[in-house]
Amino acid sequence: MGYTITEKILxxxxxxxxxxxxxxxxxxxxxxxxxxxxxxxxxKEFKKIGVKRVFDTERIALVPDHSTxxxxxxxxxxxxxxxxxxxxxxxxxxxxxxRVGIEHALLPEEGLTLPGDCIIGADSHTCTYGALGAxxxxxxxxxxxYAMAFGEIWLKVPESLKFVYYGKLPKWVGGKxxxxxxxxxxxxxxxxxxxxxFTGEVIKNLPMxxxxxxxxxxxxxxxxxxIIEPDEITLExxxxxxxxxxxxxxSDKDANxxxxxxxDVSNLEPMVAFPHLPSxxxxxxxxxxxxITLDQVYIGSCTNGRLEDLRIAAKILKGHKVNPxxxxxxxxxxxxxxxxxxxxxxxxxxxxxxxxxxxxSCGPCLGGHLGVLAEGERAxxxxxxxxxxxxxxxxxxxxxxxxxxxxxxxxxxRIAAPWEVEVKE
Amino acid sequence: xxxxxxxxxKYGDNIDTDVIIPARYLNTTDPKELAEHCxxxxxxxxxxxxxxxxxxxxxxxxxCGSSREHAPIAIKASGINCIIAKSFARIFYRNxxxxxxxxxxxxxxxxxxxxxxxxxxxxxxxxxxxxxTGEKFKTKPFPPLIQEIINKGGLINFAIExxxxxxx
Numbered sequence: 001m002g003y004t005i006t007e008k009i010l011x012x013x014x015x016x017x018x019x020x021x022x023x024x025x026x027x028x029x030x031x032x033x034x035x036x037x038x039x040x041x042x043x044k045e046f047k048k049i050g051v052k053r054v055f056d057t058e059r060i061a062l063v064p065d066h067s068t069x070x071x072x073x074x075x076x077x078x079x080x081x082x083x084x085x086x087x088x089x090x091x092x093x094x095x096x097x098x099r100v101g102i103e104h105a106l107l108p109e110e111g112l113t114l115p116g117d118c119i120i121g122a123d124s125h126t127c128t129y130g131a132l133g134a135x136x137x138x139x140x141x142x143x144x145x146y147a148m149a150f151g152e153i154w155l156k157v158p159e160s161l162k163f164v165y166y167g168k169l170p171k172w173v174g175g176k177x178x179x180x181x182x183x184x185x186x187x188x189x190x191x192x193x194x195x196x197x198f199t200g201e202v203i204k205n206l207p208m209x210x211x212x213x214x215x216x217x218x219x220x221x222x223x224x225x226x227i228i229e230p231d232e233i234t235l236e237x238x239x240x241x242x243x244x245x246x247x248x249x250x251s252d253k254d255a256n257x258x259x260x261x262x263x264d265v266s267n268l269e270p271m272v273a274f275p276h277l278p279s280x281x282x283x284x285x286x287x288x289x290x291x292i293t294l295d296q297v298y299i300g301s302c303t304n305g306r307l308e309d310l311r312i313a314a315k316i317l318k319g320h321k322v323n324p325x326x327x328x329x330x331x332x333x334x335x336x337x338x339x340x341x342x343x344x345x346x347x348x349x350x351x352x353x354x355x356x357x358x359x360x361s362c363g364p365c366l367g368g369h370l371g372v373l374a375e376g377e378r379a380x381x382x383x384x385x386x387x388x389x390x391x392x393x394x395x396x397x398x399x400x401x402x403x404x405x406x407x408x409x410x411x412x413x414r415i416a417a418p419w420e421v422e423v424k425e
Numbered sequence: 426x427x428x429x430x431x432x433x434x435k436y437g438d439n440i441d442t443d444v445i446i447p448a449r450y451l452n453t454t455d456p457k458e459l460a461e462h463c464x465x466x467x468x469x470x471x472x473x474x475x476x477x478x479x480x481x482x483x484x485x486x487x488x489c490g491s492s493r494e495h496a497p498i499a500i501k502a503s504g505i506n507c508i509i510a511k512s513f514a515r516i517f518y519r520n521x522x523x524x525x526x527x528x529x530x531x532x533x534x535x536x537x538x539x540x541x542x543x544x545x546x547x548x549x550x551x552x553x554x555x556x557x558t559g560e561k562f563k564t565k566p567f568p569p570l571i572q573e574i575i576n577k578g579g580l581i582n583f584a585i586e587x588x589x590x591x592x593x
Binding site for chain 2 (some may be wrong): 149
């Protein structure tokens with residue numbers, strides 16, 4: 001029996017001669033990361049272990065992206081602990097405010113997460129890097145402390161699910177819609193403890209930004225990791241960026257999958273997830289019929305804050321005004337994306353429309369800062385979660401959608417389809 | 426011997442880390458402060474209830490969402506001794522084991538247990554006994570590696586021994 005790409009990467013990083021799903025193994029790690037919420041706890045635990053130095057100062061990223069520029073004194077204390085630890089240990093990839101971006105957009109952009117890598121991060125959306133052909137998964141702070149000390153971690157080999165997408169995606173439909181559709185089909189625990197492997201002609205034609213979005217949300221189906229086999233699009237993305245060597249892995253033809261799902265998505269519409277689960281999805285035309293008015297629209301996050309997402313939003317917003325009854329908040333995910341958006345004139349389009357631009361931050365996505373919702377407020381967001389209280393008050397509501405739906409909704413003041421707005425070239 | 430006895434406090438499916446400990450309280454790592462706000466968006470009376478009910482009984486996919494270890498820490502510090510679930514989300518499962526919060530997956534038991542039932546749980550044997558109804562449920566014990574981590578009281582103790590052994 002052959003191996004899936006996930007199994008091959010894990011085998012390569014273990015001391016085992018062979019592996020099978022559900023085996024508990026130790027794997028050597030190529031890269032690890034934590035942010036300003038999870039790192040302080042990891043540092044506290046690391047200090048208890050009795051190891052003086054981290055395993056490798058060039059394979060750790062500490063990214064203060066959640067509460068920075070610091071929103072309160074306690075957050076500032078946490079950032080300080082992280083900053084001092086990074087300096088004292090000589091950790092190479094510490095990103096100070098001004099250079100910091102949203103971790104899962106920043107690290108691929110920096111060429112630090114590469115094909116064939118085994119990566120863990122103290123953030124659930126670490127599964128994003130599967131888009132590059134890596135095994136990557138989210139863990140907690142204690143796991144990260146252990147990994148900082150020894151450069152390895154215990155893992156259970158996951159069973160794999162294969163998702164094959166056929167056809168050609170219609171206009172305004174992208175990776176976000178594919179993954180929302182998928183989560184809607186299998187549920188928020190449909191891939192619990194498992195690997196989600198995305199493939200088929202639609203994926204082979206899908207740009208890297210959309211692939212990152214899809215793998216990012218594998219966790220919303222409970223998956224351990226999302227993964228896409230590397231191809232020309234991967235190499236085109238990786239080659240100018242890679243800071244280390246990398247290796248390409250592919251699933252064997254006779255690899256074993258727990259389940260194979262095959263869908264023709266030629267008629268897929270943009271999808272909207274209603275409160276309070278990412279699986280609670282409707283095609284946008286059905287969502288429009290429910291006439292849901294909005295108080296806030298948010299475009300950003302590790303799911304949809306990339307340059308490609310901002311271009312889509314700008315295309316729709318150009319020459320229009322944000323509805324007077326709502327706030328539109330836009331977050332370029334990294335300083336580089338911000339700069340590029342500025343050069344391309346996207347920021348000017350956003351400001352002219354009446355949007356506000358935040359620095360790169362995870363804040364709004366988790367109700368941290370820069371756009372917290374009040375009681376009874378409703379937001380449409382390009383982020384990945386719409387749990388109770390996710391973006392603020394426990395009695396607020398979050399709807400999830402792609403950047404085109406978000407931009408159209410910001411103009412019309414209610415959940416809207418992109419084709420309801422005139423695109424002014 | 427890992428045996429717990431106590432009263433059940435029961436909730437449903439897909440309880441996520443955002444309601445276990447909302448992001449607005451993540452500017453600290455202090456267990457006591459985190460416990461103050463544990464579950465408050467799901468059940469404002471949680472803090473009162475855990476004074477006499479200290480075994481958490483929950484449905485499918487408990488702890489889904491964020492990797493924040495603050496979630497199991499808040500639960501442990503609030504006075505909960507252990508959790509029985511139909512299933513756990515995987516990062517929460519790891520985090521609970523790593524910080525030494527005993528957990529067990531036993532869907533049949535969860536279906537039958539009612540809020541306030543008196544339970545006895547033997548983690549070594551994987552047995553849940555409902556002392557109120559007399560019912561007994563059994564599951565597979567943890568694999569050896571996980572048992573070793575649990576018996577040492579969490580991953581950090583496991584790591585301390587490893588560091589000593591390797592002379593790091």
